[in-house]
Amino acid sequence: MGVSAVVLALGWCQLYLGHTRIIEPMKVKTQSKKVNKSWLNDHVNDPYVKLAQKEGYRARAAYKLKEIDETLGLVKPGQLIVDLGSAPGAWSQYLRRRLSPGGAAVGELDGTLLAVDLLPMEPVEGVRFVHGDFTNPEVLARLQALLEGRLADLVVSDMAPNLSGIESSDAARIEALVELALDFARHHMKAEGALVVKLFHGSGYSQLVKLFKDNFRVVKPIKPKASRDKSSETFLVGRGLKPLKAQGGL
Numbered sequence: 598m599g600v601s602a603v604v605l606a607l608g609w610c611q612l613y614l615g616h617t618r619i620i621e622p623m624k625v626k627t628q629s630k631k632v633n634k635s636w637l638n639d640h641v642n643d644p645y646v647k648l649a650q651k652e653g654y655r656a657r658a659a660y661k662l663k664e665i666d667e668t669l670g671l672v673k674p675g676q677l678i679v680d681l682g683s684a685p686g687a688w689s690q691y692l693r694r695r696l697s698p699g700g701a702a703v704g705e706l707d708g709t710l711l712a713v714d715l716l717p718m719e720p721v722e723g724v725r726f727v728h729g730d731f732t733n734p735e736v737l738a739r740l741q742a743l744l745e746g747r748l749a750d751l752v753v754s755d756m757a758p759n760l761s762g763i764e765s766s767d768a769a770r771i772e773a774l775v776e777l778a779l780d781f782a783r784h785h786m787k788a789e790g791a792l793v794v795k796l797f798h799g800s801g802y803s804q805l806v807k808l809f810k811d812n813f814r815v816v817k818p819i820k821p822k823a824s825r826d827k828s829s830e831t832f833l834v835g836r837g838l839k840p841l842k843a844q845g846g847l
């Protein structure tokens with residue numbers, strides 16, 4: 598069984614080549630075997646898992662970004678797009694196909710795609726990948742170097758911390774990643790660009806919506822159908838950066 602099949606069968610954020618401690622955002626230590634079994638059962642019967650296998654995506658997550666894009670019309674030919682927290686690569690695969698004149702997974706690419714993740718990522722043709730922690734200034738500098746002074750049209754972040762189950766510390770870690778993504782967009786995205794971030798309902802959510810409203814002209818919360826109802830995961834899209842002097846600051 599190849600890596601993609603393992604990821605799709607067991608779920609990227611539950612298991613990826615032994616990196617379970619780094620990426621188990623929705624799993625806490627108290628979870629019983631019964632719950633794991635029911636999760637696995639839900640997962641193998643999930644229509645998006647089946648569709649991802651059929652369409653050659655590495656994870657069902659591709660359909661979350663697809664719905665966000667189809668609802669809001671974010672991706673356009675010729676764009677420079679940055680994918681934060683990109684592994685195993687389903688969002689990068691989706692973006693790569695969207696920037697291909699014929700929607701192909703390989704061949705001509707009309708645009709530029711950059712991606713970063715803590716974990717290794719199998720290459721996605723046409724995507725330039727930086728392996729490292731986005732919160733590390735040296736990793737950020739490597740990503741900045743790939744921008745070659747250009748500004749992004751779209752920044753997407755599916756980054757999620759390893760949740761501990763302690764609400765206040767989890768909220769702080771999620772908030773920190775969203776703030777970093779926003780800071781990156783502030784410095785490296787066109788004023789008319791868009792930022793998509795993953796976040797979680799619960800403490801900290803309303804503060805992050807306020808932060809987005811302070812920084813963007815249009816803010817749209819969106820929970821795509823592929824994001825499981827049971828999960829508190831949701832997404833926020835900010836479009837059109839407000840001038841710095843007009844917003845509350847980061």
Ligand code: SAM
Binds near residue numbers: 684686758
């Ligand atoms: N969008 C991806 C896809 O479609 O395949 C799935 C992303 S997965 C839900 C979240 C990713 O965020 C993990 O691969 C994790 O390693 C990454 N991540 C979390 N914190 C990070 C950080 N500080 N720097 C870089 N990547 C990070």
